[in-house]
Amino acid sequence: MRTRLGDTQSEFAARYHIPFRTIQNWETGVRKPPEYMLDLLENRIQSDLANRKTVSLPKYDPRKDDLPKRSDFVGAMSWLKAVQEHIGEPFVFALDEALMCQGNFGGRSDEFIVWGYGSDVAARFNGVVLLGNQVSPYNVAERNGLRYTDFNRTVADALANESILDMQGITEALSRYYSKNGDSFAGVFVVPEYQDRFTELAEAAVDYYAN
Numbered sequence: 001m002r003t004r005l006g007d008t009q010s011e012f013a014a015r016y017h018i019p020f021r022t023i024q025n026w027e028t029g030v031r032k033p034p035e036y037m038l039d040l041l042e043n044r045i046q047s048d049l050a051n052r053k054t055v056s057l058p059k060y061d062p063r064k065d066d067l068p069k070r071s072d073f074v075g076a077m078s079w080l081k082a083v084q085e086h087i088g089e090p091f092v093f094a095l096d097e098a099l100m101c102q103g104n105f106g107g108r109s110d111e112f113i114v115w116g117y118g119s120d121v122a123a124r125f126n127g128v129v130l131l132g133n134q135v136s137p138y139n140v141a142e143r144n145g146l147r148y149t150d151f152n153r154t155v156a157d158a159l160a161n162e163s164i165l166d167m168q169g170i171t172e173a174l175s176r177y178y179s180k181n182g183d184s185f186a187g188v189f190v191v192p193e194y195q196d197r198f199t200e201l202a203e204a205a206v207d208y209y210a211n
Helices: 009-015 020-028 035-050 076-087 095-102 120-124 151-160 168-180 192-210
Strands: 091-093 114-118 128-132 140-143 146-149
Touching (some): 076 091, 076 095, 076 146, 091 095, 095 151, 114 120
Antiparallel strands (some): 140 146
């Protein structure tokens, strides 16, 4: 399992919050993990492998259907509910839209891109960017009938897609998290490959909070 992700033992342990010694014991045969744990890990790994980086943002296509305009709604939540109704099938909001659901980002009045997880059918709408077809239910929260990625998954998705993502939303969200949690980022978990970049982003968020 570990090698499919390209992780070292210590990275795999950090990714799934498993003691390093436990990983060593499993792989050397000293101990055998319980079946339920193997099933849980398999599901999480499949989800992480399925999470794909998006290489480009969509441009307006007159052949596609349009979603409700953000500028036609007073609040972000009312807009997202209208978007969900138009998509008309299971959809998990991600990135900026997830931050709006969490109450960590107000969004922009000219919002066009809608990030999320769902079937490829959702891409028939202009502006929809699919990060993947599915995401682990352990990383999904729900509020007012809307499903969205939790804060840790949202941060991970932002770091994975930073090359095409306006990081203003995640910077503001991290700044609010820092303020609400007693000037601390305790509880934010970042997988090993993005740890260095997260440290830089966290510093920018602290500066944003200070100013």
